[in-house]
Amino acid sequence: NAGVTQTPKFQVLKTGQSMTLQCAQDMNHEYMSWYRQDPGMGLRLIHYSVGAGITDQGEVPNGYNVSRSTTEDFPLRLLSAAPSQTSVYFCASRPGLYSGRLYEQYFGPGTRLTVT
């Protein structure tokens, strides 16, 4: 199992550009989430999904879109990058409600994004 994979690992964007951060998991997890982590801080929830076709907003959703067309993939789209979106982005997944391991969240290695 590769676990949770994220691409790219590093990205530099200019203000106004758009891009998609990729996230994939091979553990057949129902729940997936995107977080951002600013220097020296904890993680803030951007968007999350409880299954294919179902997404919802987290604590800081503005400027980001998500979709979940398959169980495995959960891409995060930056619509028009701003310097305030400079951060490290983590994707996470966890098993579903009836797994007995609902709260066991696994994280990818992160994407380091700089917006100039």
Place this chain on the structure above:
Amino acid sequence: TQLLEQSPQFLSIQEGENLTVYCNSSSVFSSLQWYRQEPGEGPVLLVTVVTGGEVKKLKRLTFQFGDARKDSSLHITAAQPGDTGLYLCAGAYSSASKIIFGSGTRLSIRP
């Protein structure tokens, strides 16, 4: 605004000392998790507590969930340099659909 407040934000102690990190909220959570994060990596789950008053031990680490399920603590006995890292608490609400994180405690253990 962080709904989960951790204290202290930074802690630097000598090897062999004991320490406690706190995670507090005004909200009730169905579960609380503790993670440890190394520089350049994603957080790694240490423990999950789900029952009010629950205590779990992981070698020299002791985790406790408050009776009202609004707070939690992490106690490390005889800290070692390998314990250095960022410790994060995270909470799931009753719907269990989303998990939010605290602000983190950066721990440094001096040899």
